[in-house]
Amino acid sequence: MAVVNSIEDLSEADKVLRDELYCIADAKLVLAGWYMMVLQNGRSIADFTSICAMMQGQYGHARALYQHLGRFGVTLDEVEWTRGAKDIRSPKLLDRPPQSWSDFVATIFMAEQAISTQLSAYRTSLADRTLARLADKILKESRFHLSYSVGWIKALRNDPSSAVDEDARRRLVEALDWWGELDQPDVVFASGYRDASDSDLRERFLKAVGETFDVPDGIAGHARSWQRSIRRNGAPGIPENLFEKIRFKNRELAMP
Amino acid sequence: MAQAALARETTEEATEVALQTRIKAGATLEDISEMTPRYRDVLVATMAIAADLEIMTLPLDYDAIAFAPSINDRIAVASALQDEMGHAQVMFRMLEDFGFDSYHQVFERDPKNFKTFFLLEFGNLSPIDVGLGHLVGDQAGYITTRDLEENCSFGPYSRSLRKVNFEENFHVKRGEYMIRHYMQQGPEMRKRVQDRMDFWFPLGAEWFGATDDVKSRTDQLHYKIRGSSNDQLRQIWLQRLVPFCEQVGLKVPAHFDSERGIYVLDYQMPILLNLETLKWDFRTVTWPEKLAQWKKGGPLKLPGLTRMQVELWGQDLW
Amino acid sequence: MMKKVIDRQLELGGDKPEFYEVFARRDSAEPLTHIGSVEAPNAELAEARAWFVYDQHIWREMCIVPLSAIVTITERGSKSKVKVV
Ligand SMILES: [Fe+2]
Ligand SMILES: [Fe+2]
Numbered sequence: 001m002a003v004v005n006s007i008e009d010l011s012e013a014d015k016v017l018r019d020e021l022y023c024i025a026d027a028k029l030v031l032a033g034w035y036m037m038v039l040q041n042g043r044s045i046a047d048f049t050s051i052c053a054m055m056q057g058q059y060g061h062a063r064a065l066y067q068h069l070g071r072f073g074v075t076l077d078e079v080e081w082t083r084g085a086k087d088i089r090s091p092k093l094l095d096r097p098p099q100s101w102s103d104f105v106a107t108i109f110m111a112e113q114a115i116s117t118q119l120s121a122y123r124t125s126l127a128d129r130t131l132a133r134l135a136d137k138i139l140k141e142s143r144f145h146l147s148y149s150v151g152w153i154k155a156l157r158n159d160p161s162s163a164v165d166e167d168a169r170r171r172l173v174e175a176l177d178w179w180g181e182l183d184q185p186d187v188v189f190a191s192g193y194r195d196a197s198d199s200d201l202r203e204r205f206l207k208a209v210g211e212t213f214d215v216p217d218g219i220a221g222h223a224r225s226w227q228r229s230i231r232r233n234g235a236p237g238i239p240e241n242l243f244e245k246i247r248f249k250n251r252e253l254a255m256p
Numbered sequence: 257m258a259q260a261a262l263a264r265e266t267t268e269e270a271t272e273v274a275l276q277t278r279i280k281a282g283a284t285l286e287d288i289s290e291m292t293p294r295y296r297d298v299l300v301a302t303m304a305i306a307a308d309l310e311i312m313t314l315p316l317d318y319d320a321i322a323f324a325p326s327i328n329d330r331i332a333v334a335s336a337l338q339d340e341m342g343h344a345q346v347m348f349r350m351l352e353d354f355g356f357d358s359y360h361q362v363f364e365r366d367p368k369n370f371k372t373f374f375l376l377e378f379g380n381l382s383p384i385d386v387g388l389g390h391l392v393g394d395q396a397g398y399i400t401t402r403d404l405e406e407n408c409s410f411g412p413y414s415r416s417l418r419k420v421n422f423e424e425n426f427h428v429k430r431g432e433y434m435i436r437h438y439m440q441q442g443p444e445m446r447k448r449v450q451d452r453m454d455f456w457f458p459l460g461a462e463w464f465g466a467t468d469d470v471k472s473r474t475d476q477l478h479y480k481i482r483g484s485s486n487d488q489l490r491q492i493w494l495q496r497l498v499p500f501c502e503q504v505g506l507k508v509p510a511h512f513d514s515e516r517g518i519y520v521l522d523y524q525m526p527i528l529l530n531l532e533t534l535k536w537d538f539r540t541v542t543w544p545e546k547l548a549q550w551k552k553g554g555p556l557k558l559p560g561l562t563r564m565q566v567e568l569w570g571q572d573l574w
Numbered sequence: 575m576m577k578k579v580i581d582r583q584l585e586l587g588g589d590k591p592e593f594y595e596v597f598a599r600r601d602s603a604e605p606l607t608h609i610g611s612v613e614a615p616n617a618e619l620a621e622a623r624a625w626f627v628y629d630q631h632i633w634r635e636m637c638i639v640p641l642s643a644i645v646t647i648t649e650r651g652s653k654s655k656v657k658v659v
Contacts, residue, residue: 029327036321036330037574040314041567043580045345045362046612046623048314052338053626055321056331063327080326097573144625151619158584158615242574245322252445253383254325255332255437287652342627346658349611352591353654358613359591363578415659419610419630566575 013191018072019229023089025065030090031111032058033246054145061138080248086237089230093174102156106168109149110175116142117205121194168213180233181226279480284411298475305371307347312372313340315560320386339423346416367561375459377554384452390431392460398424399492407483439504457508458536464490494519593641594620595656598633
């Protein structure tokens with residue numbers, strides 16, 4: 001695939017694919033920021049190690065996806081420096097800071113599960129073999145992130161008064177905002193980049209969540225003004241104060 | 257009475273000497289049951305300090321992750337910190353077998369009672385400090401733990417340091433890579449690095465503790481918990497660091513003394529850091545004065561360790 | 575600021591921490607070796623922690639065993655049932 005320098009040169013399908021991969025990469029970027037922000041709240045030395053590792057994992061995956069987006073004209077300069085809070089396309093789920101350790105655990109479980117579910121549909125892509133291999137690699141590496149959150153959920157549930165199930169219910173509603181408006185045409189699926197449609201993936205996600213949490217019947221996000229290009233309802237962008245915490249600093253000291 | 261006590265003391269002394277002799281002949285201990293109380297105390301003190309030094313890197317590296325300039329740089333610092341937390345985990349795990357409760361040690365102990373070193377008690381100001389921290393600090397740490405791995409007569413501890421040293425070496429290499437790069441970025445950047453090196457160098461030199469003429473922990477050597485003295489380890493550090501600095505054009509207060517065939521400091525230890533200006537005063541002071549400054553600690557120690565023991569959520573995060 | 579309050583029974587697996595011993599090998603020629611130990615209240619968390627703490631090599635094979643499942647032979651009565659490496 002040739003590298004293009006302008007979005008206008010892209011086909012309709014490629015434009016939509018570019019948007020979706022940007023959403024997935026930004027989801028990982030902000031999730032990595034979550035791990036960074038919560039690191040010192042760890043509850044054992046092994047948590048400090050694990051959170052550092054998951055942070056690196058997410059940043060590494062985000063970087064690989066941004067690099068892949070290079071073929072659509074996306075540059076690291078844009079990704080790391082010229083964008084502001086309004087340009088970040090991470091899921092709404094990650095806007096609201098965790099309120100407690102159990103809320104943190106519930107949120108990373110939803111986020112890891114959602115991102116992995118969406119990526120799982122790229123593993124067989126014939127239209128873009130490089131992307132398929134990348135998706136496969138990311139999924140394999142994410143397995144331990146999921147055991148980490150599932151292990152913590154189990155541990156927290158040993159306490160009957162734990163809020164983890166309640167936290168998860170709230171976070172599930174926020175997570176479903178990622179698959180907000182499924183009546184819109186799904187060009188990425190239609191053009192063969194993904195092997196499953198967004199509505200199938202939403203079901204796959206709910207099924208995966210259901211293995212750990214009770215999923216209430218008829219749970220739905222509110223599709224008021226969902227935009228596929230950002231996979232969110234409402235205005236684009238993440239909270240300014242979140243962006244300020246996770247953005248990169250000291251540009252002149254970046255290593256080559 | 258007095259005679260019985262004397263007899264007991266003599267037997268104890270004899271057991272200690274017998275153990276020292278066995279160790280000198282190359283014996284390695286594998287189990288706590290083989291230890292004398294004094295051996296055990298010296299070993300545990302050594303391991304406990306090493307564990308505290310590792311855990312102190314959490315507050316130290318946290319800011320470095322947060323102000324990192326790029327995805328790559330953030331990954332690099334997080335990776336180093338992941339290693340350090342792994343080291344802490346390995347060391348506190350080993351202490352568990354000696355009756356320590358690592359949860360209590362990390363999360364409940366008064367931060368004042370952590371035995372960290374002065375070098376780890378100052379916040380990083382920019383990625384330049386990250387590079388210098390690796391180059392000066394991890395280098396010093398690496399030299400210490402290498403010595404323990406090679407010489408420690410307690411086999412499990414020596415072996416557990418294989419992973420530690422394997423990873424620590426990467427941190428030093430990363431520091432060299434960073435500083436070499438910054439020193440190629442023109443005069444302004446070179447000056448920024450030099451300014452911070454002026455701060456870091458004496459911290460690194462005093463990492464190894466008091467000079468051999470006053471050092472107290474000779475039991476560490478008698479029981480072969482470690483193999484080299486403070487001054488010997490400091491010499492290795494100088495041998496590695498000074499030529500590197502000369503090569504990249506950083507001035508440090510040390511030079512090679514060709515008559516004695518060793519590296520020497522241009523000043524005489526101990527010296528004090530002015531905690532207001534963060535500038536070193538190179539006039540030699542007494543060791544009690546230095547020990548008092550170490551005991552008081554740097555500005556990051558208490559707030560940094562306190563942060564590790566509390567949790568912040570909601571609006572306190574963003 | 576709230577001091578972390580850690581419920582040992584729930585988070586550490588009991589009054590005493592629960593340990594899992596970690597075994598791994600780098601390639602098929604290398605023997606499966608004890609490489610370390612992690613603490614966790616359940617196997618899922620132990621799996622993740624073992625993977626993240628002992629990541630100095632890309633392991634060909636890795637597994638964990640609860641320390642409580644180990645029966646000592648030479649080390650009967652010792653405070654450490656399994657010694658590193
Ligand atoms: Fe370390
Ligand atoms: Fe290090």
